[in-house]
Amino acid sequence: MEYDFLLVGQGICGTLLSRQLLQAGHSVLVADNGNPAAAGRVAGGIINPVTGKRMVRSWLAEQLIPFALTEYQTIGAELGVDLVKQCSILEFHATREAAALFEDKCATEREYLEPLSDDTSWQAYFMYNYGVGAVRQCLIADLRALVTGWRRVLQAGGNLLTANIDAADIERDEQWVYWKDVKARKLIFCDGAAGAGNRWFGMLPWSKDKGEALIVSIPGLPRQDIYKQGVSIVPWHDGLFWVGAAHDWKYTTEQPTAAFRNSVQEQLDYWLKLPYEVVDHIAALRPANFDRKPFVGMHPVHDNIGIFNGMGGKGCSLAPYFAQQFAAFLTDGTPVMEDVAVGRYRKVLSR
Ligand SMILES: Cc1cc2nc3c(=O)[nH]c(=O)nc-3n(C[C@H](O)[C@H](O)[C@H](O)COP(=O)(O)OP(=O)(O)OC[C@H]3O[C@@H](n4cnc5c(N)ncnc54)[C@H](O)[C@@H]3O)c2cc1C
Numbered sequence: 119m120e121y122d123f124l125l126v127g128q129g130i131c132g133t134l135l136s137r138q139l140l141q142a143g144h145s146v147l148v149a150d151n152g153n154p155a156a157a158g159r160v161a162g163g164i165i166n167p168v169t170g171k172r173m174v175r176s177w178l179a180e181q182l183i184p185f186a187l188t189e190y191q192t193i194g195a196e197l198g199v200d201l202v203k204q205c206s207i208l209e210f211h212a213t214r215e216a217a218a219l220f221e222d223k224c225a226t227e228r229e230y231l232e233p234l235s236d237d238t239s240w241q242a243y244f245m246y247n248y249g250v251g252a253v254r255q256c257l258i259a260d261l262r263a264l265v266t267g268w269r270r271v272l273q274a275g276g277n278l279l280t281a282n283i284d285a286a287d288i289e290r291d292e293q294w295v296y297w298k299d300v301k302a303r304k305l306i307f308c309d310g311a312a313g314a315g316n317r318w319f320g321m322l323p324w325s326k327d328k329g330e331a332l333i334v335s336i337p338g339l340p341r342q343d344i345y346k347q348g349v350s351i352v353p354w355h356d357g358l359f360w361v362g363a364a365h366d367w368k369y370t371t372e373q374p375t376a377a378f379r380n381s382v383q384e385q386l387d388y389w390l391k392l393p394y395e396v397v398d399h400i401a402a403l404r405p406a407n408f409d410r411k412p413f414v415g416m417h418p419v420h421d422n423i424g425i426f427n428g429m430g431g432k433g434c435s436l437a438p439y440f441a442q443q444f445a446a447f448l449t450d451g452t453p454v455m456e457d458v459a460v461g462r463y464r465k466v467l468s469r
Pocket of ligand 1: 128330404
């Protein structure tokens with residue numbers, strides 16, 4: 119079995135890169151081990167232009183968000199499913215200080231932030247004393263539908279292998295990379311958090327970050343927007359809501375924890391006026407980089423082994439844009455943006 123590319127992993131990275139490569143006319147095999155706790159199976163799918171407690175503009179928001187919207191709409195049309203929804207994040211200010219910070223930020227982020235200070239229309243659903251602010255031009259991407267839909271396309275085309283690729287079974291020479299009876303001109307790791315233990319790329323500055331979410335039924339809560347106060351409540355599959363997510367760099371277990379569940383329930387009990395029921399509790403590791411920028415490109419020494427990873431907590435907005443850049447590089451040599459090129463770690467990767 120001979121291919122131009124063997125991709126290891128079919129999360130959002132493997133999905134979007136394989137699609138670009140197939141569209142450019144390459145032969146591609148994607149291997150995935152179906153890890154149920156992969157980040158993409160747990161993510162809320164939020165894409166927001168202004169993030170964090172300090173309400174900072176997301177890196178490249180002006181390019182990434184419109185690009186992601188068009189890309190998800192296009193792929194959704196190909197797959198016959200809705201993959202993206204445009205929405206706002208409604209911030210229910212927990213303190214007077216949080217409300218004041220939001221008002222201040224509105225002056226510099228007019229395009230994205232709007233104070234709705236006198237809006238009392240949410241009083242039937244939430245407890246709030248300091249007003250509401252809206253973050254506009256947000257998206258919710260449906261990663262599960264994307265990955266599942268694309269898997270069907272790969273399967274139908276004979277481009278999918280359900281298998282765990284153990285690095286110990288990979289061999290390479292100047293021309294080919296070999297895995298069992300598969301032979302490819304290039305192998306690209308799209309293996310998410312597992313990449314931190316990868317033989318070729320494990321020495322990159324990984325900063326794996328555990329996140330958890332509760333899947334909750336909240337009958338009667340409108341499903342247009344995302345609600346936020348400490349936690350985010352995001353419309354999810356099957357009429358349910360996703361409520362998350364913590365960031366934990368010092369985790370002692372990769373499993374869901376009682377501490378997270380209790381703290382989220384405490385917050386919901388205080389903030390949400392509607393009755394709710396927890397139906398699931400999920401957790402995964404975000405494949406993050408210390409400098410918060412992705413790893414994209416070919417190994418500076420072993421040049422037929424590459425990586426498309428390091429999306430951290432922003433895979434939904436970063437992966438579409440950089441999948442296109444990486445595929446262009448792999449097709450005609452157009453360089454990827456220097457900020458994400460894995461060549462910036464040449465020294466550490468050459469050791
Ligand atoms: C709780 C939580 C909430 C999040 N919320 C958001 C959000 O709202 N918005 C956002 O943009 N991002 C969010 N993220 C981050 C987002 O999930 C990631 O950025 C994204 O999923 C990373 O995609 P990936 O393809 O690199 O990795 P993954 O989704 O982990 O996919 C890797 C794939 O590789 C496979 N694999 C791994 N090793 C092997 C191997 N050796 N052989 C074969 N297959 C292999 C796995 O089974 C998996 O399918 C969240 C993450 C978490 C954990």
